[in-house]
Amino acid sequence: MSILKKTLVSAALATAMLAQAASAQDVKIALVVKALGIGFFEAAAKGAEEAAAELGGVEIIYTGPTSTTAEGQIEVINALIAQGVNAIAISANDPDAVAPALKRAMDRGITVISWDSGVAKEGRQMHLNPSSSALIGNTIIKLAADHMPDGGDVAILSATSTSTNQNIWIDEATKVLPNYPGINLVATVYGDDLADKSYREAQGLMATYPDLKAIIAPTTVGILAASQAVTDAGKIGEINVTGLGLPSEMAGAVESGATISFAIWNPIDLGYAATMISYNLLKGNATAAPGASIPMGRIGAAVLDDNNEAAMSDPFTYDASNIEEFKSIF
């Protein structure tokens, strides 16, 4: 039995070492993300830590499933309920599927808010949008239109067909399209937030629509893959890739010219704001009700609408003039 024993002992040791990382503090706020290992969410975690340091006595539990599934997030939520965290701030993979689990969390006295990608109303106390969907929808079209004085064909490369926020933005973008005469949206394709699939979808767009002037990717994975596809196809200058991206990942594309400009809100601010709101709600400094104003530290205050939703700030445009400054931040 020596091998079995050795395996078990080393497994126990490994678990023991991992356990040491967590230590008891007064307030535990869990930042649950769609999946671990995504730059955007790592940046949000940085912001959450910043808020925790400012508040003092707050432990941030940054966690999420390995792949972007609702079932994986529910397992994470169950584990968080079991260890009695004080608040859960979640960016959901599915607005409906995680709601029953989060409702149970609220029943057990846990403060639950959603941020970035929302949860159905009954599954959270409030939702923090990084910006307003209408503004984002308008921004992504404007970013493309600004560099197309004569108009032309544009296509959208999105995440998955079930991604809540991407679908809302595309919806809003379609609504404002008539304000940009000459801009012709020819297709919306889905790269599933996978680099290789997004790359192939971008190649497919270029092959199908030879007159394509811009690819709009409202996802950090998609915009990077599309700019790579455009670069590899030697179409820099012909096709402008724009949308929502991370400065650190997009710096190369902006330098090469595959992307003239792109936008994103500040994920650090988002994680910071979500933590501040969670803290203020669980401490009873504010209540989540329509019309309420919840302090978000250095960012200001979130004002809730009838759906208990609030917008943090406007999206911010990055281009050759400021990319150097931001690429080292996130």
Next chain:
Amino acid sequence: MTPPPRFIPDRLQSRAARALRSWETILVAVAIAIFITNSFMSPFFLNAWNLSDATFNFTEKAMIAFAMAMLIIAGEIDLSVASIIALASTAMGLAMQAGAGVPVLVLAGMGTGLICGAVNGFLVAGLGLPSIVVTIGTLSLFRGIAFIVLGDKAFTGYPPEFAFFGQGYVWWVFSFELVLFAVLAVIYWVLLHRTSFGRAVYAIGNNATAAQFSGIRVARVRFILFLMTGLMSGIAAVCLTSRLGSTRPSIATGWELEVVTMVVLGGVSILGGAGSIPGVVLAAFIMGMVTFGFGLLNVPGIVMSIFLGVLLISVIALPRLFRRG
């Protein structure tokens, strides 16, 4: 140089000695070790409600794993189970929109599972196509249909009584899903280990041709086994849809591999012919406890995957090392 004379034991090992060296014993040891480690690692582990919550991590997958175990013992495999869940859940959503009550919803889910199982069974047992190829095909097909029906939409608004299957409790901390899991475990144990049908499954897995010549209706047994994985996927779909309270075409993505992992960890030979239901039950508990225990410590999911991978390989490798020694 002459080879050493082959060792032929005078008699088989005693019942106790065989039990001690069996796969299930190793799994019990691993399960106990994980249980004890978890109890020491987190003060939240030994809590009836928390443990009850943790069972939701594996009950639905384990239901499918029972049927999958029998299928793999018979030398076949069904990789379309997660897609059957998606299609069955979509069918339930459509039934709900048509105003169906809870009994009809359950029947819609189970019925869709059976139909999908029949499609797989017909292609494998009827046409003689290899099951791995057929079910990789239906894996895309079934989920594809769910995506065509739903697109980026979701079915929500299931009747409140429907929530019982995935969120209800039969008694104290024993959820409906946990009780159903236990009942199904007993049924499958009887079916595999105490009936002639079960013996036929082993016979086919060891040598299908010999089984055929022994008078076992191989094609019929295979067809029934595919019906069973389909039905179990349908039942799992009822539970999962009820637990999530909604249907999306991406429901249960990637579960086929988790189910197969559970079956293999349970000691079922991937080549067919060997395995047991108690082994699968133990594997289900081990996987559930590892996921939950690591979750309590907020260990990133990728570390859990690595741990399960190492566990799987070491549990498979151990008996071979024993036999050599």
